[in-house]
Amino acid sequence: MIAAPRGRVWSSLRRGSRRLDRAANRGLERAYPPLRRAGQAAAPAARRVQAWAAPLLGLLALLGRRALWLLYKGLALVELMVRAALRWAARMASAASAVVTPRRALAATIVAAAAALVASQFIDYRGVEIGGAAYAGLPDLAQPPAEGVKTAGQAHSYLLVPLALLAGGLGIFAGTSRARPRLGLVIAALGLVALAVILLVDLPAGLDAGQLTSRFAGAEAVLDDGFYAELAAAAGLASAGVLYYARPCRIRISSSGRAASARRRRPRPPDSSPARVARSA
Secondary structure, three states, rough: OOOHHHHHHHHHHHHHHHHHHHHHHHHHHHHHHHHHHHHHHHHHHHHHHHHHHHHHHHHHHHHHHHHHHHHHHHHHHHHHHHHHHHHHHHHHHHHHHHHHOOOHHHHHEEEEEEEEHHHOOOEEEEEEEEOOHHOOOOOOOOOEEEEEEEEEEOOOOOOOOOOHHHHHHHHHHHOOOOOOOOHHHHHHHHHHHHHHHHHHHHHHHOOOOOOHHHHOOOOOEEEHHHHHHHHHHHHHHHHHHHHHHHHHOOOOOHHHHHHHHHHHHHOOOOOOOOOHHHHOO
């Protein structure tokens, strides 16, 4: 009883499909003659459009090929320029490495640190701010008034100026003469002396407000840029002196290593050499 309804459903679907196919075929048969006549009528116009558009399409194709040619030529030119720049940079680096040796670079660092130490002696290194708490929430443009401002050299009677000049002269001598590692110890000692003066003399004097606390309410001694500048310069001077003495870029090669390397480079006789044949005989 279930199979009979299913058979009727499928048969009705097949009949409907056949009717749709016949209707579609009749529609196509009726539409073909008008479409053919329309195509024949539009053929001259299509040929005229094709004849008019062919030169334009050819010109566009030529321009496209020319643009691609220029693009690839430009890329090749850029590659050549980059290669030339890299070769020039390699030559300049090789030439610079022969001039700017590690020893000379450390000597230049010593001279720069000594110059910075001299310059820091003429910069304000401390001051006493009056009522600094009242200016806490204000922008940086509004600064509390400062009293008792002194330069770094005034705290120790400019003692570090001749010390820095001596260290700079030693740095110049270390860079222009042959290597003298013990100069690094002298320069490092000068840097340590400068650090001792800064920490034992400048720091306590810079944080001492003195009699201004009794004259002004809220007076507080603060350290300025000059203190940190001379501290960094002295530390750099001592570090550069230690590095100059240590010479970390030096490469030591033992005599046994040289002999082993020479043995590896020495050409060996072939197996069929006369000496080997004589030994085997």
